Amino acid sequence: MITNKITYKNIHNRFKLNGYHINLEQMYYVAYSFIKEGEPFEQHVGNFLLDWFDEKSYIELQTSGTTGAPKVVRIEKQAMLDSALATGDFFGLKPGDTMLHCLPTNYVAGKMMFVRSFILGLDMKFVEPNSDPLKNIDETFDFCAMVPLQAKNSLEKLKAKKIKKLIIGGVKVHKALEQELEKLPMEIYETYGMTETITHIAAKKIGEKVFTVLPNVKVSTDDRQCLVIDAKNISKDKIVTNDIVNLISDTQFSWEGRIDNIINSGGVKLMPERIEDKLSTLIPRRYFVFGQPDETLGQKAVLYVEGEPMVIEDAVFAVLDKFEKPKEVVFIPKFNETATGKILRTESMQSIGH
Template sequence: MNYNDIHNDFRLNGDYLDKNKLIELASKLVKSEEIYEQDFGSLIFQWFDEKDFILLTTSGTTGTPKQIKLQKQAVINSAKATGIHFDLKPKDAALLCLPTKYIAGKLMFVRALVLGLHLDVVNPSSNPLENISKTYDFVAMVPLQVLNSIEKLHLIKKLIVGGAKLDRKIKEQILSLNSHCQVYETYGMTETITHIAAKKISEVFFTALPHAKISVDNRGCLVIDAPSVNSEKLITNDLVELKEPNQFKWLGRVDNVINSGGIKLFPEQIEEKLTPFINNRFFVIGKEDDILGNKLVLIIESEPYVIEPEIFDILSTFEKPKEIQFVTKFKETATGKILRKDNLR
């Protein structure tokens, strides 16, 4: 499929638009007062220009955001892989409620073009289903949007969640609904053109999509070989446990691991244990210490309050925080990921 091709069943907000009509629409969108419409117009222009790549900005989770080139054919290949894995059919209704400035939002548009989806575009707010009453076959969201949409998840048949780890409390709320909505956590990054693996929220292990092969390096970190979307093997900083050749459990980021008194502590696993007991957003991080080398610090997004020491009974001796800090508002990336080190005092 050529990147200029549009599936016959493609619809945008109810209308079939060919290339010329889409470019005509983009000319109006880039003049809009709404940032999300300007970004969407820019995406349309980029997709249908003469170049064989699109430019986009990484999220900046692990460093300074940077511009990278993605080959349009690789983006099409990613869209097709998603369609196969999630059994998406032409004329399936899809909702684009993510910013098209970033890869996840761009891919929803390209999937619609390539797979013939009927795509509706709304403001990528924190509560995207607020004014929605129709049913959708396929939607992608970030965790905050899911949290604010729980009462309306019955309107969605398949929901993929990415951008950050889905909190255990949110998972429990979703599972208690007994809704027909199938919710999947996804694993991926800009360089893999969104997800290369997914799992239902009731599952522990991610399953790689057919276009991706996985292995681990000598640090125990995930290595991704997905030549249809990236010609180079990607060596990540994500510590994983392999189960099958195509399945892995995410343990945490190697650059977040804390060596405290000679014991390796995995922040993401400690946070998972504490989630039921802390209502505000929080994380744990290492802070330099003369005795331990690094001590474990709990940082909570809140005005200071008294924490009952019993909540730490679930943790082992080494996992218990040696210091607690409160931050009124977390510093984040543009896509809402917490910048851990920038919030430590």
Template sequence: MTPDFTKVHNRFKLNNHHYNFNDLMEVAYSFVKEGEPFERALGNFLLDWLDNKDYLNVQTSGSTGTPKKLKIKKQHMVNSAIMTGDFFKLEPGDNLLSCLPSNFIAGKMMIIRAVILGLELELIRPSAFPLIDYQRKYDFCAMTPMQLKNFLKYSDNLKTIIVGGSEVPKSLIKDLQEVKANVYETFGMTETITHIAVKKLNNFKEEDVSTSYFKVLPDIKINQDKRGCLIIDAPKLSDDTIVTNDVVTLHGQNEFEWLGRYDNVINSGGIKLHPEAIESKLRKKIQEQFFIASEEDDTLGSRLILVLESDTNTLGTSIFDDLGKYEVPKKIYTLKKFIETKSGKIHRKKTLALLNTKSN
């Protein structure tokens, strides 16, 4: 029988302490009143979760558009927790580590997984370099690519790591091949209540057919619209079919390859270019933050540009050797500091606007 969102598993622990429903309400008030900023965020979320409403208002990160609030059913969040638990074979009493902020859906779902599945959750201050109890072993953890990169030498403490929030750099994937922990890249969004598909990044076995495709979780169906964008049918997570702006190539009924965002596609002289695919090729050669965009061109309509977070451009032309003929940027611009979303992602539109202001 599927657990109800009003229940707290009797094996649930938060930072080494057992809490039932009433106890959790009290500790939530305590976090809000006396806690550090990340604990206040946790307390506010718990109070929302434990109230008598059957839904939550959550906010998108704003990385692909204007941040917006969504109403999500609590039971759908429970279903998501169960799907993750089943896929990764999480059992009551397993140790869970969360170093993500509770303001956004990824951090919220780490808490709900623990509450619903009876996991022992250690929640620590979110930072680029998570500080954990290095004497303790953890069965499951979620991180951003930056956190994972900084945490690699301590990864023996972890059994399974999911990483998301932005694309995982190829240089990091290379480093992961020496890591014992099983690492998976996730694909999802606030609308799907975190991930609906995962891609294994290391420790491959013979049955791992592909290393470049995302595999959807059970009870999720995928398709494409006329633009080539992913359509997600996940009745346990959403009452509506979700039409994304993510351009994909489908491989069978349960796997897909992510190509980039439709709203980022650049049409240059009739050639459609995916910035994210170009960025993936360049990421191992450029140390600074950067992204690929476009500007108006009298001949091509739009021409490819590279925007670099730096005072000066010190990039040599050899970094473009692995790019196709049409993928090479026509110009490189520099900005001292990019604009980022609250979740730490590059806000492309606002950064480009800043670049235009600088140019004028």
């Protein structure tokens, strides 16, 4: 697709916001109205729109803080535009397609939904981001993006085919939810990405293991087996991640876990995400596995479960290999999490003095 004729100030003539065609001049009016008279979630939109259409060539975005302190990164608007075009190509979006926007716009995923809509010419309905976005929705939409909690709370509406094509990101899709989503009569994709990659750079259909990258993206691994992303339209430099992957080709990979989380227990390297995946349909609450110091083993695997103490039968751990079985189970009343729903493991443990 030719992109050099399209600039970030282009607004497609098919773009609609909540049923109204809006041009560049009207976009400023909408932005000011949101800021002056809107709800807090609308004020975020207004501020973003003014930032997008100003004279600067970049936008400053805040990372979610999942693996460290949140930080501000500077992203070129042209790179965001190119990302929007790649998403359109990958998911087959065309001018006039209807889209439901239900993500918070103070984070990159919500911002990119706006960019996609006015660059690709989508007919967008924008609603307040909450945990049950389809609750008061009667229309049917061609495209929507959600986080897993929203998808979980929307299962009944999704069964009624309210969304034709759904992408889910922000947090890994839990296996129990994945099994529910596989039953639905629609196209559903789990996406892979981060703020630095301007949301997703790869996607896979729900139920599949292998991610396929979007157009103009290539992937490789470093000597740690961690993913390296080469997306020149997004970043001049290669993006080196801490995500351990199984590389299938320069366009496909499967995600295995985070190198930061690996537990070295008695010389055996344990991957918490692999353990969590095996337990995913057996523990009816949120949980995670983390390594803690141990005099004998160096590190031991500890299972942290959200909520009040409960009995977890030993048989639950039969699905695990001998060395994977947690040496301790600890209950945390409420996990700490980012605004996008990612569990902050370290902060959650620190909340109970671990």
